[in-house]
Amino acid sequence: MDLNKRYTPQTWPDHPETATLEGKNKFVGFWLLLAAETVTFASLFATYLALKDKGPSGMEFSASGLFELPLVFAMTMILLTSSLTSVYAMYHMKNHNFKAMQAWLGITVLLGLAFLGLEIYEFNHYVHLGFGYTNSAFSSAFYTLVGTHGAHVVFGLSWFIALMLRNAKRGLNMYNAPKFYLAALYWHFIDVVWVFIFTVVYLMGVIG
Amino acid sequence: MSSNSQKKGFGATIWDYLTTVDHKKIAILYLISGGFFFLVGGVEAMMIRIQLMKAGNDFLSAGTYNEVLTMHGTTMIFLAAMPILLAFMNAVSPLQIGARDVAFPFLNSLGFWLFFFGGIFLNLSWFLGGAPDAGWTNYASLALASEGHGIDFYSLGLTISGFGTLIAGINFLVTIINMRAPGMTYMRMPLFTWTTFVASALILLAFPPLTVGIFFMVFDRLFGANFFDVTMGGNTIIWEHFFWIFGHPEVYILILPAFGIFSEIFAIFSRKRLFGYTALVFATILIGFYGFMVWAHHMFTVGLGPTANAVFALATMIIAVPTGIKIFNWLLTIWGGNISFTVPMIYAVAFIPSFVAGGVTGVMQAIAPLDYQLHDSYFIVAHFHYVIVGGVVLAILAGTHLYWPKMFGTMLSEKLGKWTFWFFFIGFHLTFFIQHFLGLMGMPRRVYTFGADQGWDLFNAISSAGALLMAIGVIILLVNVVMTVVKGERVGNDPWGDGRTLEWAIPSPPPFYNFAQTPLVRGLDPYWIEKMEGNKEGMVYAEPLGDIHMPNGSFIPFVISLGMFIAAFGAMYHTDGHAWALPVLIGGLAITFGSMLVRSLKDDLGFHVTKEELIADNERIQREARALEGGKKGGLK
Numbered sequence: 001m002d003l004n005k006r007y008t009p010q011t012w013p014d015h016p017e018t019a020t021l022e023g024k025n026k027f028v029g030f031w032l033l034l035a036a037e038t039v040t041f042a043s044l045f046a047t048y049l050a051l052k053d054k055g056p057s058g059m060e061f062s063a064s065g066l067f068e069l070p071l072v073f074a075m076t077m078i079l080l081t082s083s084l085t086s087v088y089a090m091y092h093m094k095n096h097n098f099k100a101m102q103a104w105l106g107i108t109v110l111l112g113l114a115f116l117g118l119e120i121y122e123f124n125h126y127v128h129l130g131f132g133y134t135n136s137a138f139s140s141a142f143y144t145l146v147g148t149h150g151a152h153v154v155f156g157l158s159w160f161i162a163l164m165l166r167n168a169k170r171g172l173n174m175y176n177a178p179k180f181y182l183a184a185l186y187w188h189f190i191d192v193v194w195v196f197i198f199t200v201v202y203l204m205g206v207i208g
Numbered sequence: 209m210s211s212n213s214q215k216k217g218f219g220a221t222i223w224d225y226l227t228t229v230d231h232k233k234i235a236i237l238y239l240i241s242g243g244f245f246f247l248v249g250g251v252e253a254m255m256i257r258i259q260l261m262k263a264g265n266d267f268l269s270a271g272t273y274n275e276v277l278t279m280h281g282t283t284m285i286f287l288a289a290m291p292i293l294l295a296f297m298n299a300v301s302p303l304q305i306g307a308r309d310v311a312f313p314f315l316n317s318l319g320f321w322l323f324f325f326g327g328i329f330l331n332l333s334w335f336l337g338g339a340p341d342a343g344w345t346n347y348a349s350l351a352l353a354s355e356g357h358g359i360d361f362y363s364l365g366l367t368i369s370g371f372g373t374l375i376a377g378i379n380f381l382v383t384i385i386n387m388r389a390p391g392m393t394y395m396r397m398p399l400f401t402w403t404t405f406v407a408s409a410l411i412l413l414a415f416p417p418l419t420v421g422i423f424f425m426v427f428d429r430l431f432g433a434n435f436f437d438v439t440m441g442g443n444t445i446i447w448e449h450f451f452w453i454f455g456h457p458e459v460y461i462l463i464l465p466a467f468g469i470f471s472e473i474f475a476i477f478s479r480k481r482l483f484g485y486t487a488l489v490f491a492t493i494l495i496g497f498y499g500f501m502v503w504a505h506h507m508f509t510v511g512l513g514p515t516a517n518a519v520f521a522l523a524t525m526i527i528a529v530p531t532g533i534k535i536f537n538w539l540l541t542i543w544g545g546n547i548s549f550t551v552p553m554i555y556a557v558a559f560i561p562s563f564v565a566g567g568v569t570g571v572m573q574a575i576a577p578l579d580y581q582l583h584d585s586y587f588i589v590a591h592f593h594y595v596i597v598g599g600v601v602l603a604i605l606a607g608t609h610l611y612w613p614k615m616f617g618t619m620l621s622e623k624l625g626k627w628t629f630w631f632f633f634i635g636f637h638l639t640f641f642i643q644h645f646l647g648l649m650g651m652p653r654r655v656y657t658f659g660a661d662q663g664w665d666l667f668n669a670i671s672s673a674g675a676l677l678m679a680i681g682v683i684i685l686l687v688n689v690v691m692t693v694v695k696g697e698r699v700g701n702d703p704w705g706d707g708r709t710l711e712w713a714i715p716s717p718p719p720f721y722n723f724a725q726t727p728l729v730r731g732l733d734p735y736w737i738e739k740m741e742g743n744k745e746g747m748v749y750a751e752p753l754g755d756i757h758m759p760n761g762s763f764i765p766f767v768i769s770l771g772m773f774i775a776a777f778g779a780m781y782h783t784d785g786h787a788w789a790l791p792v793l794i795g796g797l798a799i800t801f802g803s804m805l806v807r808s809l810k811d812d813l814g815f816h817v818t819k820e821e822l823i824a825d826n827e828r829i830q831r832e833a834r835a836l837e838g839g840k841k842g843g844l845k
Contacts, residue, residue, distance in 0.1 A: 025311040043420040054441030134432035137441035
């Protein structure tokens with residue numbers, strides 16, 4: 001692979017992420033990794049459902065009493081929007097428009113940071129209510145499920161930032177295009193998991 | 209990047225193996241470390257049998273016995289059987305599909321080093337205050353109550369090595385999906401590659417639940433979480449579910465590659481195409497599929513209720529069907545074949561009745577009421593040793609003989625191999641057959657001794673004598689290995705003379721780029737087809753000779769794994785209130801994530817082997833082949 005080869009939007013392939021064998025391998029491998037991640041989160045969800053509202057006798061916390069939807073709804077909207085902006089970034093990546101891609105990725109990162117800030121605020125709020133990690137089986141399961149998702153957000157953001165800084169000066173080539181693509185794919189996965197968290201943990205929690 | 213066949217010093221060789229991304233060298237690393245852990249697990253097995261050879265023995269204390277039996281199971285499954293099978297998968301399956309390398313050479317190396325450091329971490333428990341003692345299944349109700357750090361060594365060690373195995377699984381899946389040579393359709397893939405493929409899919413979907421369960425265990429024991437603590441609202445059965453959702457596919461992860469190795473052996477040494485290739489492939493896929501639906505048959509006595517037990521009992525009966533299909537296909541492959549009883553073939557033939565015996569006692573457990581009687585008795589110990597030793601270990605021994613020439617370019621002694629076989633095979637049946645009856649007589653599993661008045665003395669003594677025979681067999685194998693390495697007689701491409709698949713079409717060991725030209729596959733058993741058509745070249749090629757792109761070696765996988773190894777110590781000693789523990793945890797993770805960042809940011813484009821180098825290398829190979837033929841005949845007499 002020649003890193004110095006210059007592309008124009010006309011010579012840039014339609015699917016740069018799978019135009020090389022390395023790219024194809026990464027593409028298939030990453031989807032398989034997402035399969036493993038899916039099983040991981042399925043296990044965490046199952047545990048959460050089994051341990052929801054379970055604690056030492058006389059525990060004062062329950063999902064319906066603890067969770068409030070407005071903040072979490074705002075977080076959901078922010079994360080969904082960030083998924084949309086990463087789609088715009090990939091649109092420009094496929095059109096070989098590096099500057100536009102970086103700009104949209106930058107917006108994605110900002111939205112991700114906003115989500116993370118709200119999540120930290122939320123956790124902090126619960127801890128101040130006395131709902132700490134070691135409080136009960138319910139609290140352990142809740143923080144482990146939602147916290148694992150949060151850790152994925154941190155990793156996804158770090159990945160985006162590292163790629164943007166590393167390639168800021170040299171633009172797109174066939175070597176880094178699959179990397180951008182996979183980071184965006186990862187971001188979508190994080191978003192999908194959050195949709196389930198919003199539904200299973202918060203909506204179903206508040207309703208009953 | 210220095211290329212092939214230069215004389216190197218000892219230090220340079222070590223550095224080469226620390227940084228290698230070549231699947232053939234990684235295979236050797238897996239074989240050596242898996243072999244080492246096999247010996248460690250074997251010593252632990254001998255300690256168990258010495259303790260139980262007579263009533264009221266005091267060779268081991270009750271506590272030590274618990275540690276030894278836990279480590280025996282854990283070591284044999286995670287650190288011996290799986291890595292040795294991964295050694296064969298690495299050595300052979302990329303060659304069988306005509307690939308230059310695996311899809312992710314860097315990750316292949318990372319997978320090995322994670323396994324290695326996880327295994328070392330687990331075994332360091334012996335020297336740092338005591339090994340895990342809650343059985344290899346590590347049930348939470350026992351494990352949470354275990355004092356010291358044994359269980360933490362188990363949890364953290366298996367987390368690290370589990371990541372490695374998951375990475376290896378993804379790597380093989382992508383390799384087989386994307387990197388098959390032209391003409392190598394799915395239904396022309398050798399059975400060993402097929403079983404590698406399905407076992408890798410099982411790894412992909414079975415290891416995450418184990419990782420999640422183990423993380424819960426780590427959080428419960430080290431960070432005050434309450435997943436399994438009933439007084440805090442936790443549920444100890446969650447561990448059992450996650451363990452067996454992983455654990456049952458795990459036994460198929462072990463046995464499917466074993467089936468693959470035996471399928472190759474039956475075809476090669478019967479000099480016949482595999483009977484019912486298509487049926488064998490679909491049976492493999494079906495076993496993989498059903499493997500996820502039977503986990504609760506390990507939990508019949510938990511009290512999940514009659515409906516759950518009935519469903520899982522039914523699924524357990526169903527999964528025996530594809531296995532039965534395979535047995536008949538192998539028998540019909542031998543039927544009417546031109547058989548040569550080499551060491552691998554003897555193992556393969558011995559495998560059939562041994563494994564069927566283990567399978568039958570397994571299907572018996574599908575009868576839930578009977579399982580209530582047999583649960584946690586020596587009958588179960590006999591059953592799973594019949595499938596694991598009679599299936600997996602016989603395959604490992606057979607595969608070692610079969611693929612040794614491809615991996616090392618020399619041939620293990622057939623004579624010593626037969627000695628190993630007879631000692632091991634007789635010892636195996638002597639040890640475990642009688643344990644069925646001990647179980648029926650009521651002897652429980654995992655109890656460190658028994659009384660003289662219980663009438664189990666004679667059968668236990670016989671069982672221990674059998675274990676001694678197995679140990680002698682393994683020692684003869686070691687002697688065989690040492691003698692073969694010292695002698696160093698080289699062999700050619702196809703030392704067994706009847707190789708059918710692509711790995712036998714290239715030199716032993718293959719050059720680091722595998723195939724100088726990608727072969728063109730014209731049917732099932734492609735090398736056999738070319739031989740039958742009298743092709744002197746060996747193969748038909750799909751491309752002209754040209755430059756080959758190869759990956760660079762890297763030290764980063766070692767460093768990533770080392771970081772996790774260090775972090776694990778920090779996490780573990782954090783609970784004891786040591787001031788240094790938290791910095792060690794953070795420092796270890798910083799090493800891991802920092803080196804991942806370096807890997808991500810630093811361009812690594814690999815290098816090219818030029819056409820001229822290939823031609824020169826090919827001349828060397830031809831020269832060596834001529835020298836081999838001019839000298840004494842290599843391979844079989």
